[in-house]
Amino acid sequence: MLTAESRLRDFPPLREMAYFNTAAEGVSPLAVRDAFLEYFEHKQRGMDGRVPHFAALDETKALVARFYGLTTDEVAICSCSSEAYNLAAMALRLREGDEVVVNDLDFPAGVTPWLQKESPATVKVWRSRGGALRTEDLIPLLSPKTRLVTTSLVSFYNGYRLPLAPVRDAVRRHSSALFSVDVTQALGRIPLELDDVDLIVSSTHKWILASHGGGLVGVRSQRAAELTAPAGGWYHLQDAFGANRFDEAISRPGAPSFAVGMPNFPAIYAIRAGLRYIESAGVDAIDAHARPLTEGLLHEIKKFPVELLTPTDVPPAGIIAFRHPKADEIHRQLLAEQIHVMSHAGRLRIAVHGYNTPADVDRLLRTLTTALRSV
Missing domain, CATH: 3.90.1150.10 (Aspartate Aminotransferase, domain 1)
Known part of the structure; x- marks a missing residue:
């Protein structure tokens, strides 16, 4: 490269x-093409192919964890960043009077779940000046009512690179909100320092050179109880086939709750290849x-x-x-x-x-x- x-x-x-x-x-890179071929070879084994499928998932999660600075238990892979944010909206269980802070340099995926008419929260927009987001403009938007502050590390719109530490410190000092950072336009391109970020999200078809069909989710374990998605399915549930399966459905806490349904193994093979390639470079x-x-x-x-x-x-x-x-x-x-x-x-x-x-x-x-x- x-x-x-x-x-x-x-x-x-x-x-x-x-x-x-x-x-x-x-x-x-051609390594991603080879990854799809490897997936197909494993898929031709039928049910026996699930052994290497899940091994690929485990290795991919370990790669994501290294890039995010988390443990493998704190990461999950869903279908795309939009799904990740919609699951986060479910997890927050927002009520009337709650507030969410977004900004005008962000991609729609991280903004629009809170703008749907069904969302009861009030959305406050952190507006840019001169193409940049100023921490002093964020502080007046924060209060005890703030449940979430969400932003991208690098703006898709103009490439503005957020100074993460002062923004994170302002969120911690002036609210008890969850702090969410989208690293889609940064992962694989610039070094990441994501200390004390509660929710991390990335797409997979841009700078890490993988494929469509993946959303890389990180949830810090300290905030797992607040970021557990109450979605239906099976793979992310604690006991989907147990004796009480028609009485209750309980999601595994934190990041695993975002891995709803059968993993998208073709994308996972491609993500593994892309992250391996980036890591090797x-x-x-x-x-x-x-x-x-x-x-x-x-x-x-x-x-x-x-x-x-x-x-x-x-x-x-x-x-x-x-x-x-x-x-x-x-x-x-x-x-x-x-x-x-x-x-x-x-x-x-x-x-x-x-x-x-x-x-x-x-x-x-x-x-x-x-x-x-x-x-």
Whole structure:
């Protein structure tokens, strides 16, 4: 991933294209393809295949636990981050008068469960200024009524990287709320320090280069009683087939309650392969490689006639975003040169990962310069 040889060996499509859209969809290494084939070989064994299936699940949970800084008992795998947040909403059992704090830089998955009309809680929006979330703006939103503060470590929208420690400290000092952090746009790209975070959530098809169909959930054991999802099913229940199975259903506490139903084993094999790959490259090494590319790109884009959305007063993670009235035309010109970024509603978003190179960045900047002159 970090050398010309490994990049072309593991990611053959990158021979032709400059790919800067990992914040939407990662390019998987061939190891993930091999993982799907391994799953299929095990599936052909019928019921005997469940032995390696569950072994793969155990190993994947151990990998997630290492990345999150938790124990394997504190992690679970569900189908996607949206499911994780909906299960969290069930677990909280919110009532009238409860309050949930969200922010305007967050992805809908972590915001919308509390906005459904069936949710009795009052939602307070922590609003950004200059593309950044300021801790001093959060504090007035916190009170004894606050049940949850939820945020992303890195914003999907503009790449803003939250200074986690002061935000966490403010939540602890001014409320007794649960603190939830989505690391979808950080896991696999930057080192994580998630001390004293109660709920951790991530998707699996972006920076860890795995597949769709997974949601990585971490629940710190100290808050397991408050984050136990009362969902139906079987796999996550304490005794789904016991003598009292028609009298009661009791979820296993904490993270295991988020693993509702049969595990999605094809995705689990892919997640294991993706996390193994990231771990073998080393997140510190990935960040050391990609950070100067991101910083150099940000420095040059600041000179362009665009509305920069990414704040420059905090270190960037892996995402740079800007607006331009002709964003769609600029995007078409980039695609014509096999340069992949995201374009949505006038916003262009560039994501830099370990498989990007200085040559990719130069190619992007040259094409952007030409496109901006022509539109």
